Amino acid sequence: MNMKRLASVLLVLWSVSAFAKAKPAQPPDREVWITIGSDALDHVHKALKNAGHEAAASGGEKDGITVLRVRESQLNLISRTMHETLKRCGGFIYHETESAALAALDLTVAEEAAKATAVTYSIDNAQTVNSLVAGLQETAIRQTINTLSAFQTRFHSSQSGLDASNALKDRWESLIPAGRTGVSVAQFPTPSSAQPSVIMTINGTTLSDEVIVLGGHLDSTSSGSAAPGADDDASGIATLTEVIRVALLQGYRPERTVKFMAYAAEEVGLRGSAAIATDHRNRNIDVVGVLQLDMTNYKGSPTHDVALVTDRTNAAQNTFLTSLIGTYFSSEISWTTTSCGYACSDHASWTTAGFPASMPFEAPLSVSNPHIHTPRDTLANSGGNANQSLKFAKLATAYLAELAKGSLQPDDVTPPEVAITSPAQGSAVSGVTTVTVNATDASGVSRVELLVDGVVRATATTSPYTFAWDTAVETNGSHTLTARAVDGVNQSATSAGVLVTVSNATSAAGFDSGLRAPRCASVSNECDSGTLLNGRGGFMGPELNAPNTVQNSCADGLSGTYLRESSNERIVVSSIDGAHLTGGALVNISATVWSQTPRSEKLDLYVAADANAPVWQFVATLSPPDKGLQVLSTPYLLPTGTTQVVRAIFRVRGSAYPCNPGSYNDHDDLVFAVGRDPSLY
Template identity: 65%
Template sequence: MNMKRLASVLLVLCSVSAFAKAPPAEAPDGEVWITVGSDALDYVNLALAAAGHAAPTVSGRSGDVTALRVRESQLNLISRMMHEKLNRCGGFMHHDTEAAALAALDPSAAAKGAQATAVTYSIDNAATVTALQAGVEELAIRGVITHLSEGYSTRYYTSATGVSAANWLRGYWASLVPASRANEVTVELFNHSWAQPSVILTIPGTTMAEEVVVLGGHLDSTSNGSIAPGADDDASGIATLTEVIRVLMRQNYRPERTVKFMGYAAEEVGLRGSSAIANHYATTNVDVVGVLQLDMTNFKGRPDVDVAMVTDRTNAAQNTFITDLLDTYQSDVQWTTTYCGYACSDHASWTSAGFAASMPFEAPLSASNRHIHTIHDTIDKSGGDARQAVKFAKLALAYVAELAKGGMVVDQTPPEVAITAPATGSTVSGVTAVTASASDASGVNRVEFLVDGALVATDTTAPYAFDWDTAALSNGSHTLTARAVDGAGLPATSSEVTVTVSNVSSTAGFDPVLKAPRCASPSNVCDSGTLLNGRAGIGPELNAPNTIRNSCRDGLSGVYLVDQSNERIVVSTTDGTHFAPGKLVRIDATVFAYNKLNDKLDLFYSADANNPVWQAITTLAVPTKGLHTLSVTYTLPEGGTAQAVRAVFRNRGSQTPCMEGNYNDHDDLIFTVSPSAMLR
């Protein structure tokens, strides 16, 4: 923001930042008009003369303000002079026409041209203020400051990154509006004659919609061609406004007066964005009853001051209203007053247009952030957090609630939700798509899907759906329900949909030819069941050794469930479809371990169970003694329609498909793989 004036502490800052500010690569050179403090006129003349330019034409003067005609390409030079000679970061207002510049010399004329209802300030909406202020989150403010200051090298009004920042802000503000209010709360770009647009979010009023309350801050930063993070100036103000919007939307706030939030473009080069909007509102008779400007909110310049109310070119009655809000709702916040100087921030645009405007600032001007307008204006200069800005977010919420009035509309109607597929009474198998519809006036927060009363999936965005792997359940009747939770936290559960699950059995049987457990039918799961329990002569293992054609023997020593054994192998596709080449499958092998240091599980696969050639998948360790299920995935290869996996659970030794040992166990599982053409 271009507001630092009369503060000697800014002398070094302004000198450095002025020369750090690079002009646009192709500066336009049309005639423009500016208004400056009259005490700066001699310095303007000297600066232009030193650069070989003629003195500017004086168009008019009134009191302490002078209107000048200059070339647009000279604005950067004038800005640098304001920094170097007068310790002012900015110090002028840009005007497109001479008439506009002359009108700015006569505030009384502007006031006559603007339509603004004289409001009676009252503080009587405490329940709403208290509830809104309780919703402020420091982390949310910090996140926006970080994004704007670190995500764009500069937000200068003619730069591509400055345009990107404005577009991002529009999208982010829109994302805070719940779907149920998307047709009511609007977020729009206000385009200008330069590249960067301003951003405006509007919450329409309920009973006094024609009266408008404005809260604004500028989204640009100082320079084009160099790094200008602008964390405090003014990512902090934009982030504070964003948090106010987030809280209002989350708590379903409905104002009586219309509330508009504005992210202004091109503040750093003469308050251009805010001037364009304020003047447009004045000429089109928009009834703006109050304006709050947030320009720099996150640097605590003095330990004994939290908020400094700017007294010049602001509205005294509204300033008193704001300090009364602080005394009423934030009694722990210490405030004082400060003087800002001519054209120090966007509130001056609204004051010049004839509207009541105020600016609470983060510190007295003499203690303001010395890093603004430099590459060092980063969030770490404010302690790396947004605790100071939290105070301004709470103040802005109190301002909205007490000037726009209104309150939160509590949603007491639960959402409507229904399962739309599959149909009740249908038969399902394999992976089945389950879909649901859900709606609510406050928006739907999420839809939960339940099978037989157990939660199996959650979807937060429409269309609400999940893929149900029916093979994980037993064949027979099962119920589906959907539970929706709306934006107010109210739940509702759909009617039950009853379906019949009918899948080919996924439990293996013993193949008397291959001498191992086998799933003969195409499926997405093959489970050895209880066929592998135990080892050789210990435990209940049937058909030992359960390796293809008895190709590998098991050790005979030990006691069941004391010493090592394979207990179960399950192979399944990760996407729920049938086994086929190229599918990612998961092996879940259950073992009983005796010694976590020496026991290892080796897993192998063969692309052809009839003529097995074993390929290693992995070796897995056990975490402790006892029963464990160890898992790994691999991709099914091209090969025969009967493929197999082998589990070798060994005590000591190294990875090999067959290892003699007193405590070693070898087991195979054969399953049917569909050809690629049959992949479904």
């Protein structure tokens, strides 16, 4: 059957298998063998006893690893126990026979000679890395997570688990461009499981005998009837799928052979990866590096994006990964280390087989996703987006391009077509104005940027490309709008300019995406934040763009309920005599606050003459006289400076300071244009 002919359909509805599939046979509840960390034995024995199961029989122990004889039906309970009590995903390896389990005790990392060729971890392929990374899209990752987690379960012995494997195979095949050779997708059978693993192979050009592997696991598990597994591990598979999509779209030709793998039956003892890793070892395939992505989308740590697993992984390759972060992503990806115990994911299969493996995880194990292995493992419980997974896609892309090397040979060499369709040339605009852009390209449009006078004001990644341009952040007068479109192979084009006239008669501020704060760009007799500051911290009330301090320089407290605990709601700067705001003039600064405990709350006001490099000057501390909404104000003499800023800090207890952390403290800035007093020049 011509699979290419089906690609366009599968791209949209890939979760539906193209063929009628036979219902998988249910495995008998037979005795099997597992190796497990000895530190987990008490937890496992207790869980089995509490569930009314027979006790697991021990069959040997060495170097902190124990052999257990259990029933097939007990594996899911053991897996849940490992997660709930030890924060481990998996934590054991399945073996068909007692002899295989005992052999695994003897096959320690120290005793097993490394099978892979020693490689030099050089970082010298920046052009390829940067081009591939530029094409990655959060929306594409999110769509794949949604599609995979829509299966009621992907448990390895279920019909839907088999359907998910078939659907993923079809999806990966649909990503291969027509006419592209040297790329194939196949399924790999899993011992004692109905679910096969899925493997995409991209043949290398000059070092094809050397292989790198990027993998995650396909299956899911839960104690309930539903096992969406959005984070564990639809997120890892979605991350890999996006790396594949961009690499093939941009015509990536690696020097080393690359294999992307979606392992089956990970949740019941790493069966899929163990079978594949053992096969590669037995056939003397030279696997020079393995990257495991098991859970990438739950940001459990507020300070770190990636937690690099240090136990049962390769130290040299781990250092390579941290070097990639430092070279390419130092400003957006922070990392730490963690340990996850014996056999916590599929990288352990490759380590046992003698190949160098690494596992960057989404958080330290102590703050990992509490929803996995339950029906609550949904995208909504990972923030509702794929922003965290996008960071892992970037790291995986850099790993791919720097370890497999190679270059891009895109078939599409034509840049996008892009034009602004509204507003019309010569229009007068004010307030929030809708800008509509039409952009098309044979390789798809990756993103469209709106530029005002050459400065990017907003970005859109999905069609229709419309922007809500707040003209209040621009000065009154003529401005040129352009749109820049970037396609899937990182080619860009810029539209013809559209000249418009901004004419704002009001004093309402707009949000300045550059300064990250409300701003009145035109000189007037008043600047009013309006409703932009309502709430606190982006969670308490409707405060958009929190924290609304210049360059996000001071965060809000994240405790309380809107209009019950303290918050700053509004800032207004107005001239006392009704004239335009000018340097040297006396003005009134007022802030509307919500007070819950007036005796312990204070409003601190600060100003700075240059919002682009603020040096804060204390103005006053004011006390709310009563509970509820009220306006507090004070006069102030404006300094010289054309773009000034006032900061309002509504705090609970403590003393005045320009940035004052506290669970209930609210920080807000208002940037405003100031004219020059002719008498001063």
